[in-house]
Amino acid sequence: MQLHGRPAHLRSDNGPEFIAYAIQDWLRDERVETIYIKPGSPWENPYIESFHDKLRDECLNRELFGSLEEARIIIEQWRDEYNELSPHSSLGYQTPREFALSTQTELRSGFALPPLSLIKPKTITAEL
Numbered sequence: 001m002q003l004h005g006r007p008a009h010l011r012s013d014n015g016p017e018f019i020a021y022a023i024q025d026w027l028r029d030e031r032v033e034t035i036y037i038k039p040g041s042p043w044e045n046p047y048i049e050s051f052h053d054k055l056r057d058e059c060l061n062r063e064l065f066g067s068l069e070e071a072r073i074i075i076e077q078w079r080d081e082y083n084e085l086s087p088h089s090s091l092g093y094q095t096p097r098e099f100a101l102s103t104q105t106e107l108r109s110g111f112a113l114p115p116l117s118l119i120k121p122k123t124i125t126a127e128l
Helices: 021-029 046-058 068-084 096-103
Strands: 009-012 033-036
Touching: 021 033, 046 068, 068 096
Parallel strands: 009 033
Antiparallel strands: none
16 A cells, blocks of 8 residues: 555455454555455456465465564565566466566556566566
8 A cells, every 4th residue: 555555445355364353454444445256256356366376375374474574574475486486377477577577567466566667677588
């Protein structure tokens, strides 16, 4: 919200991390509405559903966080790897950052890339 402003609403599934009272209270305090997809209807929000599956499988289900600070550090490391090092088939086997730089668009998700004005372009090479 600091980078992009307060959204009008947050659409999510009904996973425990999104229906938790602390999250609901925080969103209410920030004046952000919640829109939940119907249970068993992942097609209502397919991009984020795929992202949530990866976040759970590759990070959250593998870790036991001892503190909020530890969770922040580990999740940030996973986010960096997801955006910087992991090619995605849906992006033509580019990383999200490569895709954003090549198309001059910002990816908007729960773990959004910073505005392009803050991204320092890298030389991207591919081995054939």
